[in-house]
Amino acid sequence: MLRGDITAAIRRALMQELAAVGYGRLSIEAVARRAGVSKTAIYRRWGSKVELVLDIVAAAAHGKLPALDTGSLRGDLALLFQVVAHALRHPLASQIIPDLLAEAARNPAIDETLQKVLRARQQEIGGHMIELAVRRGELPADTDPEAAVDLIVGPLYWRLAIARNPLSDSYLETLVEAVAVGLGAGAAVPRPRRTAPADR
Amino acid sequence: MLRGDITAAIRRALMQELAAVGYGRLSIEAVARRAGVSKTAIYRRWGSKVELVLDIVAAAAHGKLPALDTGSLRGDLALLFQVVAHALRHPLASQIIPDLLAEAARNPAIDETLQKVLRARQQEIGGHMIELAVRRGELPADTDPEAAVDLIVGPLYWRLAIARNPLSDSYLETLVEAVAVGLGAGAAVPRPRRTAPADR
The missing domain is CATH 1.10.357.10 (Tetracycline Repressor, domain 2)
Structure with a gap:
């Protein structure tokens, strides 16, 4: 996958996981599995679960x-x-x-x-x-x-x-x-x- | 503790745990610890986490x-x-x-x-x-x-x-x-x- 594709795939997977299990039970591992990437690929882009989620919200707000x-x-x-x-x-x-x-x-x-x-x-x-x-x-x-x-x-x-x-x-x-x-x-x-x- | 006291203590502990960690991360174990009772004492009254929470909501609605x-x-x-x-x-x-x-x-x-x-x-x-x-x-x-x-x-x-x-x-x-x-x-x-x- 290209860089931008990976980021998009992670974002998509995060939205789906959030909707399915909620923030409290969300694990980076499950997001990685759903996106088909390694956990490292996620942690390279976002330092933590909170950062990942906030990034999505901010992105959605740009629409x-x-x-x-x-x-x-x-x-x-x-x-x-x-x-x-x-x-x-x-x-x-x-x-x-x-x-x-x-x-x-x-x-x-x-x-x-x-x-x-x-x-x-x-x-x-x-x-x-x-x-x-x-x-x-x-x-x-x-x-x-x-x-x-x-x-x-x-x-x-x-x-x-x-x-x-x-x-x-x-x-x-x-x-x-x-x-x-x-x-x-x-x-x-x-x-x-x-x-x-x-x-x- | 008397029976009614135990029930009240569990309810109070549940409210505090819910507020602190949210439903997703709530564990019966933590509620029991906070209430000072055994997990069995909780399961004897309510079959599951969902039932316990629903009971509280319904009780609050009676006010x-x-x-x-x-x-x-x-x-x-x-x-x-x-x-x-x-x-x-x-x-x-x-x-x-x-x-x-x-x-x-x-x-x-x-x-x-x-x-x-x-x-x-x-x-x-x-x-x-x-x-x-x-x-x-x-x-x-x-x-x-x-x-x-x-x-x-x-x-x-x-x-x-x-x-x-x-x-x-x-x-x-x-x-x-x-x-x-x-x-x-x-x-x-x-x-x-x-x-x-x-x-x-």
């Missing part, structure tokens, strides 16, 4: 979210909910992230990396979507982006990752409306208010 | 939530948020539940018990609080209690258990208002609408 700008806050919310619902079906979200969140309570290095990734994502979503909505005059100028992200991401995360109830299209429509109104957008008249300074 | 009826939806939300914020600081919520949620992805017995507990809690909160608010005329009669619970519990869970950002009083006030309005309560005029049939 950019699609830019959300459908022209309205409600449209942006609907699109984001679809992206989030899709992402929460990936094993990374349903098995590996919960495992690492649990581990983070015991391991400061994992905790720090996860928080960095989460904060960056929050920033990306909150900063961008809220800023657009404020500029369009849909949300008050003093909207707190961090609190907004809690309201935007929380309900769907709770439903899919914790309570694990199914989604329906009508549920998502109701949620879009509830979150938009909760954020401070006017009630559901499909005519956006234009009270912002005309900077566009 | 009743305080009945929430402050006279208004906003008051009930504010009180619930305080209860939830407090509960999420307990090791059971911050270390053990995330661990079991991760394990649930791999273990149907854990999955089923957790879901049963969560559903019961949802029912308790959603059914009760939403029903009261509907009766008071604060919420529309067709409010879906399950979707309502997502909106009520999701943002705070996301903030405290996942993003782990701190809370402030003003944050909680904003959240109460956002959730109330998002659920369909009228905007923040501190005079509740009375449009429900006079059944009280």
Whole structure:
């Protein structure tokens, strides 16, 4: 195998092992066996199990979210909910992230990396979507982006990752409306208010 | 030790071990050592590690939530948020539940018990609080209690258990208002609408 191939094979094997047995029971030996490489090949690249796992998480976090700008806050919310619902079906979200969140309570290095990734994502979503909505005059100028992200991401995360109830299209429509109104957008008249300074 | 004392000691030791090492690495031997009992004493009561853990979760779920009826939806939300914020600081919520949620992805017995507990809690909160608010005329009669619970519990869970950002009083006030309005309560005029049939 070429160098890059070996690294990719190890990463793939790690994801599969993590999903199958969890961080606590994960052994470098099993990852090596699954990847078809020697333990030395792994230790040459990563010093320890923690480093290997953190590297994967950081790599996964580099995948950019699609830019959300459908022209309205409600449209942006609907699109984001679809992206989030899709992402929460990936094993990374349903098995590996919960495992690492649990581990983070015991391991400061994992905790720090996860928080960095989460904060960056929050920033990306909150900063961008809220800023657009404020500029369009849909949300008050003093909207707190961090609190907004809690309201935007929380309900769907709770439903899919914790309570694990199914989604329906009508549920998502109701949620879009509830979150938009909760954020401070006017009630559901499909005519956006234009009270912002005309900077566009 | 008396019989009941031994059971209590084992339960306590299990909670501490779970918080310290997580489900994956938990050994009955370590629990026995911490509880000061023999492994046999544990196996006499519970057949396996899974059974022991499930028993604890089920027992924790028997603790009743305080009945929430402050006279208004906003008051009930504010009180619930305080209860939830407090509960999420307990090791059971911050270390053990995330661990079991991760394990649930791999273990149907854990999955089923957790879901049963969560559903019961949802029912308790959603059914009760939403029903009261509907009766008071604060919420529309067709409010879906399950979707309502997502909106009520999701943002705070996301903030405290996942993003782990701190809370402030003003944050909680904003959240109460956002959730109330998002659920369909009228905007923040501190005079509740009375449009429900006079059944009280």
